[in-house]
Amino acid sequence: MPALPARIAAAFSLFVSLLHAGNAAAEPPSRAESALLHDLVKIVESKANAGWKIDRYEFETMMPDALESVCGAPEKVRLAALARQARTVESLGGPITEAYRKNGGKLSGLSDLLAATRVHALLTEALQRAPAECPFWITPSPAFRGVQTDAYRxxxxxxxxxxxxxxxxxxxxxxxxxxxxxxxxxxxxxxxxxxxxxxxxxxxxxxxxxxxxxxxxxxxxxxxxxxxxxxxxxxxxxxxxxxxxxxxxxxxxxxxxxxxxxxxxxxxxxxxxxxxxxxxxxxxxxxxxxxxxxxxxxxxxxxxxxxxxxx
Missing domain, CATH: 2.40.128.100 (OPCA outer membrane adhesin/invasin)
Structure with missing residues (x-):
């Protein structure tokens, strides 16, 4: 039971922080923000390439890789990335459930929106888990360059x-x-x-x-x-x-x-x-x-x- 209040507190903190990070999505992303989003997009795409089944279990298998990237980025970068990804989902016609209904109950033509929605959901869950699950040896850095990339190295x-x-x-x-x-x-x-x-x-x-x-x-x-x-x-x-x-x-x-x-x-x-x-x-x-x-x-x-x- 002690884990439940901690999760609620983390979710509330995330919501409050997003109120201040909303405007950041309209600005060009920082290098660290681009690195974090690139990592998460690749993690989701790799899982989709292998065959996506049930969301809950797919997100669980992706969480170690997602947290490895999220934990290396400062909180300001994490929240800016989440705000930007939310805007991406909106620009593609999200939420996905509403777009699916308007599309006649078909996913055809919604692949970009579906992928963006999964990235947003993965980042949201990783941010809620990060305070309790980030290992002590991964130190957030403003110079975060990503994990799943060769950029700047x-x-x-x-x-x-x-x-x-x-x-x-x-x-x-x-x-x-x-x-x-x-x-x-x-x-x-x-x-x-x-x-x-x-x-x-x-x-x-x-x-x-x-x-x-x-x-x-x-x-x-x-x-x-x-x-x-x-x-x-x-x-x-x-x-x-x-x-x-x-x-x-x-x-x-x-x-x-x-x-x-x-x-x-x-x-x-x-x-x-x-x-x-x-x-x-x-x-x-x-x-x-x-x-x-x-x-x-x-x-x-x-x-x-x-x-x-x-x-």
């Missing part, structure tokens, strides 16, 4: 590829398959944009079919990729440019070339400062003719796994 990224390819040399296309790995240093400039730079090594086997036999020669590359990454909560989109060196098992003298690539991926929530992600990539590489070999063109695609470490 350096990260170390390990990525591995599975590759299927077509290699064209002297007018002949040959298929192949292989793998690669790369280590990248990343810098987040906002919650939407990051840049990554590092080293990559990989290789593949080409299938050469002749009347006498089938050969599977090995070929290798080394690259220095530069990646611009656009992030939308759980989704990320990469544009990549890279100088590349190409060599073969039979001739280790390299050919210099370049690569243009794109990829799309989905990330999860951070686990012990590591944020895993998985996606698909497609790239084209061109190696102009030199004294070693003729012009080589490689079209590659496949899957990619990555691990983003907030060190």
């Amino acid at each position: 350096f990260t170390l990224n390990l990525e591995t590829d599975g590759i299927f390819l077509l290699r064209r040399t002297e007018g002949t296309f040959l298929p192949g398959a292989g793998a690669g790995g790369r280590l990248l240093l990343g810098r987040g400039f906002s919650h939407q944009w990051s840049m990554l730079f590092g080293l990559e090594f990989g290789g593949w086997a080409i299938i050469e079919q002749s009347e006498e036999a089938t050969n599977i020669p090995l070929e290798f590359i080394g690259a220095v990729p530069l990646i611009v990454r656009h992030v939308r909560e759980t989704w990320q989109f990469d544009l990549e440019l890279a100088p590349v060196a190409f060599l073969t098992q039979s001739d280790l003298r390299p050919s210099a070339g370049g690569r243009v690539g794109v990829s799309i991926g989905v990330s999860t929530l951070r686990i012990r400062r590591i944020m895993p992600w998985a996606g698909l990539h497609l790239s084209a590489e061109l190696y102009p003719a030199n004294d070693v070999r003729g012009t080589v063109t490689v079209i590659k695609g496949g899957g990619r796994l990555g691990f983003d470490w907030d060190f």
Whole structure:
């Protein structure tokens, strides 16, 4: 029973504080407020991607991640974020129950409102729990940068590829398959944009079919990729440019070339400062003719796994 008065007191304190924070929603969000809302939107979207069932139980499973973010933000930031999210719900036609009724009892076309409502409900519940449940080792900071983001920090990224390819040399296309790995240093400039730079090594086997036999020669590359990454909560989109060196098992003298690539991926929530992600990539590489070999063109695609470490 002692917990009930504490919850009532926390709810009353939250209501009173919101009376003073209402005007903050009309102003541009602070960096800490944007970080908190970004975290909560990603938490809700990750849960929705996995399949949303009953609100009460979904909110309970999200609460540890939500509190990790809420507890790191000062109370002023928390309340400003709640006021802003309430305004977002209103601007999208909320409350959701009324919009659902007006929509003929259908959720189609209400996905943005539904997501915003869930974020608002999650933040409201987390704010009520925070005074009693925030751990002592998480200290609120005005410089809160978020947990579920790379914004305004350096990260170390390990990525591995599975590759299927077509290699064209002297007018002949040959298929192949292989793998690669790369280590990248990343810098987040906002919650939407990051840049990554590092080293990559990989290789593949080409299938050469002749009347006498089938050969599977090995070929290798080394690259220095530069990646611009656009992030939308759980989704990320990469544009990549890279100088590349190409060599073969039979001739280790390299050919210099370049690569243009794109990829799309989905990330999860951070686990012990590591944020895993998985996606698909497609790239084209061109190696102009030199004294070693003729012009080589490689079209590659496949899957990619990555691990983003907030060190």
